[in-house]
Amino acid sequence: ELKVEQNPLFLSMQEGKNYTIYCNYSTTSDRLYWYRQDPGKSLESLFVLLSNGAVKQEGRLMASLDTKARLSTLHITAAVHDLSATYFCAVSPNTGNQFYFGTGTSLTVIP
């Protein structure tokens, strides 16, 4: 059974600090996605990573993918309160089109 593990599950950080969220998965895949979800809302696409070594940046967020290690990271630089949300990584295996989601990381940025 494909497993996607995120850590930490909960993250409380001060504004201006940096931190990294990790996503490990157990299958062969070169398609990794990061989503943001605000309370009671749907999933907002942040990054689509489609090859080994892919790195994408948008504002204070940067995502990377290492398919050999089966690891993706989401790095937060100089956090601000507006980044408070739950972040999910999702893997789409090479043998299928469905997404397998991690358990999510609940991020709270404290002023």
Added chain:
Amino acid sequence: DAGVTQSPTHLIKTRGQQVTLRCSPKSGHDTVSWYQQALGQGPQFIFQYYEEEERQRGNFPDRFSGHQYPNYSSELNVNALLLGDSALYLCASSFSAEAFFGQGTRLTVV
């Protein structure tokens, strides 16, 4: 472009009843997937439709069924509702590698 739209947004049903949820995909997208998200968890894949056929299915019982129409819109049907079916149901549409999610339908079973 209206994006992925789902209806209704909220629904309350009684245990044992049946429910139908609807999804209109993003313009140009021919593949629709359904996910169940229980409170505090990540979304779980239910099934995927392409060209009006169920292409893949997750680990959900036969009480969960679906349909896709020629215009690519889709329905999710759940029979014999259980309390544990209470969740946010998300529809995702895709054309290639990227998927876009609708706002979801919050189903509460009482």
